[in-house]
Every structure is written in structure tokens, then in C-alpha cells.
Amino acid sequence: MTETAVESAATESKSQQAYAAVKARIIEGTYTPGYRLVLAKIAEDLGFSVVPVREAIRRLEAEGLVKFERNVGATVAGIDPTEYLYTMQTLSIVEGAATALSAPLIDPATIARARAVNQEMRECLEHFDPVRFTALNQDFHSVLFEHCPNPHILDLVHRGWNRLASLRSSTFRFVPGRAQESVREHEALLQLIESAADADTIEKAARQHRAATLDAYLATTN
Amino acid sequence: MTETAVESAATESKSQQAYAAVKARIIEGTYTPGYRLVLAKIAEDLGFSVVPVREAIRRLEAEGLVKFERNVGATVAGIDPTEYLYTMQTLSIVEGAATALSAPLIDPATIARARAVNQEMRECLEHFDPVRFTALNQDFHSVLFEHCPNPHILDLVHRGWNRLASLRSSTFRFVPGRAQESVREHEALLQLIESAADADTIEKAARQHRAATLDAYLATTN
DNA sequence: GTCATAGTTTTCGTATACGATTTCGTACTC
DNA sequence: GAGTACGAAATCGTATACGAAAACTATGAC
Numbered sequence: 001m002t003e004t005a006v007e008s009a010a011t012e013s014k015s016q017q018a019y020a021a022v023k024a025r026i027i028e029g030t031y032t033p034g035y036r037l038v039l040a041k042i043a044e045d046l047g048f049s050v051v052p053v054r055e056a057i058r059r060l061e062a063e064g065l066v067k068f069e070r071n072v073g074a075t076v077a078g079i080d081p082t083e084y085l086y087t088m089q090t091l092s093i094v095e096g097a098a099t100a101l102s103a104p105l106i107d108p109a110t111i112a113r114a115r116a117v118n119q120e121m122r123e124c125l126e127h128f129d130p131v132r133f134t135a136l137n138q139d140f141h142s143v144l145f146e147h148c149p150n151p152h153i154l155d156l157v158h159r160g161w162n163r164l165a166s167l168r169s170s171t172f173r174f175v176p177g178r179a180q181e182s183v184r185e186h187e188a189l190l191q192l193i194e195s196a197a198d199a200d201t202i203e204k205a206a207r208q209h210r211a212a213t214l215d216a217y218l219a220t221t222n
Numbered sequence: 223m224t225e226t227a228v229e230s231a232a233t234e235s236k237s238q239q240a241y242a243a244v245k246a247r248i249i250e251g252t253y254t255p256g257y258r259l260v261l262a263k264i265a266e267d268l269g270f271s272v273v274p275v276r277e278a279i280r281r282l283e284a285e286g287l288v289k290f291e292r293n294v295g296a297t298v299a300g301i302d303p304t305e306y307l308y309t310m311q312t313l314s315i316v317e318g319a320a321t322a323l324s325a326p327l328i329d330p331a332t333i334a335r336a337r338a339v340n341q342e343m344r345e346c347l348e349h350f351d352p353v354r355f356t357a358l359n360q361d362f363h364s365v366l367f368e369h370c371p372n373p374h375i376l377d378l379v380h381r382g383w384n385r386l387a388s389l390r391s392s393t394f395r396f397v398p399g400r401a402q403e404s405v406r407e408h409e410a411l412l413q414l415i416e417s418a419a420d421a422d423t424i425e426k427a428a429r430q431h432r433a434a435t436l437d438a439y440l441a442t443t444n
Numbered sequence: 445g446t447c448a449t450a451g452t453t454t455t456c457g458t459a460t461a462c463g464a465t466t467t468c469g470t471a472c473t474c
Numbered sequence: 475g476a477g478t479a480c481g482a483a484a485t486c487g488t489a490t491a492c493g494a495a496a497a498c499t500a501t502g503a504c
Contacts, residue, residue: 013292013457038485049459051273054486055280062284070235071465071486086374093319093375101311152286152308153315156378235487260455271489276456293456293495 015052018042019059026065026076027165037066037074063159065166078167081221088214091160096207098145098153099189100199105147111190114143118186125179133179140186144193178216185209237274240264241281248287248298249387259288259296285381287388300389303443310436313382318429320367320375321411322421327369333412336365340408347401355401362408366415400438407431 012020022042025031037057043050057074060066064087067077077083117140124133138161148154189209192202234242244264247253265275279296282288286309289299299305339362346355360383370376411431414424 015457040485050486051458051460055277058277059280059284062281072467073485086372089323089372090374090378093315097315150308150311152312156312237487262455272456273488273490294497295455 013052014046014048015055018046018048018053018056021046022053022056023060023065023162026060027162031076033076033078033167035076037076039074064163076166078163084167084217085214087160087163088210088217091157091164092207092210092214094153094156094160095141095210096203098148098150098157099141099206100203101150101153102145102148103193103199103202104196105149106144106193108194110143110146111194114140115187115190117143118183118190121179121183121186125183130179137182144189178213181212182209185212235274236268236270237277237281240268240270240275240278243268244275244278245282245287245384248282249384253298255298255300255389257298259298261296286385298388300385306389306439307436309382309385310432310439313379313386314429314432314436316375316378316382317363317432318425320370320372320379321363321428322425323372323375324367324370325415325421325424326418327371328366328415330416332365332368333416336362337409337412339365340405340412343401343405343408347405352401359404366411400435403434404431407434 022031022037031037039050039053039057042057043053046053057066057068061068061074065077066074068074117136121133121136121140124130124136141157145154145157185205186209189202189205192205244253244259253259259279261272261275261279264279265272268275279288279290283290283296287299288296290296339358343355343358343362346352346358363379367376367379407427408431411424411427414427
């Protein structure tokens with residue numbers, strides 16, 4: 001479920017390849033926030049010309065991963081705490097909605113898989129492996145969203161995740177105190193889904209799950 | 223508040239101009255869904271070369287207004303009823319959230335302005351002016367969102383609106399029966415905001431306001 | 445009359461080239 | 475020593491050009 005680096009078949013356009021390559025580098029942390037993305041340099045690294053690279057960068061800009069300034073250039077976006085707040089708040093809303101929409105379509109087997117992921121997360125806590133924990137956290141929700149009936153909302157969720165991923169090596173980090181609660185909330189969420197709770201209850205729980213992490217962050221800064 | 227056609231100052235990059243121009247044409251209905259956007263042709267129309275046009279089209283694709291297929295070309299997106307459902311559902315969620323977030327920041331003067339817009343909408347109903355009604359409807363919500371504290375969510379709202387606008391001349395239309403209810407719901411919403419109702423109540427009302435239109439549409443097709 | 449096939453045309457995809465703008469470094473002035 | 479002005483370098487923005495893929499059309503076989 002981890003994103004493979006993808007040196008995809010030549011059937012993909014170069015702009016597509018450039019997009020995937022730069023995006024991967026941002027998400028995996030090679031290019032950290034503030035890193036200057038010089039078109040010519042990236043083009044040379046990837047082995048093709050600037051036009052497709054430029055297109056890729058603009059696409060990343062549309063997703064909020066890159067900040068582009070006219071006649072100046074592109075940089076990896078966003079260490080701004082305000083931006084973090086916006087992203088988390090938005091994510092809280094769309095994740096809540098995605099969970100509520102998906103819940104009625106989740107079968108017991110899927111619940112079991114999600115529970116297995118959550119169990120792994122518990123183990124990560126014991127061995128203190130925050131990187132894997134974060135990845136699993138995303139996997140957990142991905143499992144829940146597998147049958148999400150609205151791809152638009154799912155897309156918004158993914159965009160939010162990407163944004164957060166790009167902030168990985170910045171000031172916004174894994175909060176140890178939250179992690180244990182997070183695992184507990186996951187289990188509570190699964191039980192709500194199993195018991196076919198009404199959409200509203202599930203949405204609130206899922207929303208709160210994300211919002212609590214934001215609150216934990218805000219608490220550390222105030 | 224209506225979008226002026228904008229033959230903006232030459233201080234804007236051509237790709238930016240192309241983006242605005244094509245977007246405007248889609249939203250105003252010159253390019254209807256299915257219309258084929260040939261890069262070379264648009265470039266010639268606008269008086270510059272294909273590269274910036276290409277970039278503009280890709281940007282519009284990211285916003286969902288255009289569908290782009292490798293080695294085939296671009297067409298104006300989306301008359302698909304499914305797509306309409308996704309968009310409306312998403313819009314219901316993000317508008318609900320935007321309204322709830324904005325509500326505490328709305329002052330009496332703003333309420334008054336919103337009410338004035340709503341009054342105009344009532345008059346539009348009497349003269350049967352659906353085009354203006356639709357525009358005013360957007361204005362109404364724009365007024366409410368003026369102080370929305372989360373620009374990301376506001377951006378999602380605008381994207382949804384643009385998508386809907388692009389569908390204007392398609393099968394999804396002004397539903398006369400809904401319009402009267404819509405005006406009533408606007409007033410109810412204003413009263414909730416005035417009375418400082420809790421965020422949850424406001425969010426539900428705003429969400430339902432959009433969802434009801436979707437339901438009305440679905441009722442006509444079933 | 446329908447289907448398959450080959451050739452033509454259209455259109456996209458990307459490389460290269462050059463002009464425009466910004467930035468950075470240096471020298472000069474106060 | 476601080477600030478400003480000028481020039482050089484870096485980088486972006488767009489035009490043009492050509493190769494590649496797909497779509498269209500016409501021709502022929504069954």
C-alpha cells in the first residue's frame with residue numbers, strides 16, 4: 001500500500017512522469033518545504049526538456065504542493081502554521097463526510113482488515129516507529145474509504161493527505177500523546193460502523209478524530 | 223458581482239489570460255459540455271501560441287471543468303448525471319461547513335445585505351428570470367462566505383460552483399418548484415445565523431439546502 | 445450493404461531557441 | 475559604513491518546429 005517510486009512504462013507522457021516524480025520526491029521528503037524547484041534543473045535530472053516539467057509543476061501547484069511565482073519560480077509549499085490549520089480543518093470535514101458515506105457499504109471482512117491495520121499501529125507504538133505509524137494511519141482510513149461512493153470527496157481527502165505529507169519534515173510532527181488516543185478512536189469508529197450507527201454519529205466521530213490532532217497541535221503552540 | 227470578461231492588463235502571463243478566457247467561455251456557456259477544445263484553434267483565437275493554452279487547459283482539467291485525453295485532446299467536461307450527483311453532494315458538504323464556519327463572524331450589516339439579495343431573488347421569481355435567479359443565488363451565499371475563516375474550503379465551494387456553471391445549458395436546470403423553497407430556506411438560514419444558533423444546526427440547514435436541490439433533481443429522473 | 449484495411453489528415457507531445465524579467469553582486473556616492 | 479545604481483547572470487515565459495499518435499476517409503473484399 002506504500003507508494004512505489006514508479007519508473008512507469010514509457011506509455012505515460014513525460015509531463016505525467018515528471019508530475020509523479022516530483023510529487024513523490026515532495027511526499028517522501030527529498031524536496032522539503034521551501035526547496036526551490038528550478039525547471040531547467042529538474043528537466044535535466046529527469047532527462048527531458050522543460051515544457052513537460054513546467055506542466056507538472058503547475059499541476060502540483062493546483063494541488064497546493066507547490067507555490068509558483070511569476071518570473072521567479074517554484075518552491076515546495078507550505079510550512080505556514082495557518083496553512084496547516086486550514087488543511088487539517090478541511091480534512092476533518094471531508095474525512096468525516098467520506099467516512100459517513102462509506103460506512104453503510106463496509107462489510108465485516110473490511111472491518112477485519114481495518115482492525116488488523118489498527119493492531120499493527122498499536123505495535124508500532126510499542127516499538128516507537130512514528131514513520132510507519134503515520135503510514136498505517138493513512139492505510140487504516142484508506143481501507144474504510146475503499147467503497148466510498150463519491151470519488152470527488154475521496155479526491156479531496158487524498159489532496160489533504162498529500163499536503164500533510166509534504167509538511168512531514170517540518171514543525172508539524174507526530175504527537176506521541178495523540179497516537180494512543182488515535183488508535184483507541186479507530187477502534188471506537190469501527191464499532192460505530194459495525195453497529196450501523198446513524199450517519200451523523202459516524203460523521204461526527206470521524207471528524208472529531210482529525211480535529212483532535214489539530215487541537216493537540218494548537219495546544220503545543222499556545 | 224458578475225464576472226467581467228476581462229481583457230486584463232498585459233501584466234498577466236498569457237497562460238493566465240488563456241486560463242481566464244477559456245474558463246469564462248465555459249462558465250458563460252459559449253463552450254458547452256462536449257465541446258472540443260483544440261489547442262491550436264484556441265491559441266489562434268486568442269492570438270498566442272499553444273504552450274500557454276495547453277497549460278491553461280491542464281489547469282482547467284485539474285478543476286474538473288475540462289476532460290483531457292492523451293493524444294486525443296480536450297473537451298469541456300461533464301454532462302454525466304453521476305458527475306452531477308457527486309458535485310452536488312460534495313458541494314452540500316463544503317457549503318455546509320463554510321456556512322457554519324462563517325456564521326459566527328457575520329455581522330448585522332452583512333445579514334441585511336444577504337436579505338436584500340434574497341428579496342431580489344423573490345422578485346426574480348415573480349418576473350420569472352431564472353438566469354438572474356441563479357446568479358443571485360450564488361451572490362447570496364457569497365455574501366455569507368465573505369468572512370469565511372478557511373480559504374481552502376471557500377476554494378472548494380467555488381470549484382463546485384464552477385462545475386455546476388459549466389453544466390448550465392445541459393439537462394440540469396433551474397427547478398421552478400425548488401426556487402420558492404430555496405428563497406424560504408435562505409430566510410430561515412439568516413434567522414438561524416441571527417439567533418446565533420449552534421454550528422451544528424446551521425451546518426445541517428445549509429447542507430440540507432443544497433441537498434434538497436439534488437433530491438428534487440433525482441425525483442425528476444426516477 | 446457491411447466490414448476490414450491502408451493512406452491521409454488532424455492534433456497532440458516535446459525539444460529547442462530566444463526574448464523578458466528578476467535577482468544577485470559590485471562599484472560608486474553620500 | 476550604509477545605501478543606491480548599474481551591470482551580469484540566472485531563470486522564467488512563449489514561439490516555433492518537428493516527430494508521434496490517433497482519427498478520419500476512401501477504397502476494396504466478402
